[in-house]
Amino acid sequence: MTTKELLEYDDVGDALREGRALRPAREYRFLLAHGDLDFQQRHVRDPVPLGRQVLEAASLDPRHGYSLFAILPSGEFEDVRLNEPFDLRERGAERFIAFQSDREFKLTLNDDEMRWGKPVISGAVLYGLAKPGDNEAVFLEVPGGEDRLIEQSELIDLTVAGIERFITAPKPPVTFEIIVNSRRRTVDARTVTFEQVVQLAFPGQHEPNVVFSMTYRHAASAPHAGELAAGGSVDVKKKGTVFNVTRTVQS
Structure with a gap:
């Protein structure tokens, strides 16, 4: 394929959902959030960018103490080293999240207090920590309301007021x-x-x-x-x- 025939861009998320490889393109589109869950579309020219190039795509200066994580399809976080390449073609990650903080965030899991070093935690991490039984799931306690089922693939914002409280309980019927x-x-x-x-x-x-x-x-x-x-x-x-x-x- 000649340079003139290259696509303007290929979308990493589209490739994952369609079960195909990334196509040769001038740029590759992915999603990046900065310290929250507000994911924005960003582009890089190289399908194997350095971690710092992923940050720079969002005009974030790598010298300012950022930590960068790829969010895998399972919901788990993978540390992305700023000076090491990350292959968008093989790693199965569409979403990235950057943190610039040394804060710790409190949460409870089955009444045990825990501290988490990121303002966001994934359902996959909670399930890994809770180790629920085959017929159990993880829920977010909702005072005065119905506890909310946590999916393994979702992300939970820990920056809201108060301490998020998670419990394991029997799974609801799946429909x-x-x-x-x-x-x-x-x-x-x-x-x-x-x-x-x-x-x-x-x-x-x-x-x-x-x-x-x-x-x-x-x-x-x-x-x-x-x-x-x-x-x-x-x-x-x-x-x-x-x-x-x-x-x-x-x-």
Whole structure:
């Protein structure tokens, strides 16, 4: 590919979600937050930038005592050395977060007080610290309200007023909200079959001469959109996977 044929930029997040390698481009786009969870789009020219180049993409001066972390798909933090290369093509990280602080942040986990050196903590770290059982999950206590389930992939801001209190408790029933022929439906498993969706769209028994066809979009599994045939299945998102089912009577 010649220089003229290079893409203006390729997006690291798009490549991860589409399960493909980064394409040759003039720049590579990623997300960077500075001390909070406000992620902004940034660009670097090299797909294997030094940590300091990642900071400089956001006009942050590496000489001012920054710590830089890549947030892996699991939600875990990986330390990015400022003078070492970080391969955007292989590491599976779309998001970076930079801290300029020597503060410690307090939190409690199952009534044990802990100190954390970053203003943000991931669900993956909390699960690693809590070690919940197979049927347990980590929750953020909400005084006077319903405790909030923490997902392993999410990030929690510890800079809000007060001390964040986390507990382990039994997992709630897992449900997935899908849309079938413009109507919201709830299923209790991530994988749904062609036959299940047909029953949600057209309940009951069907004559042998009735044929169904189905399309879907916003699925969790790849491809994220397409046609689903009898006997097939697809993994749905927690919320928002859409199915359209048509019914045809053959003569």
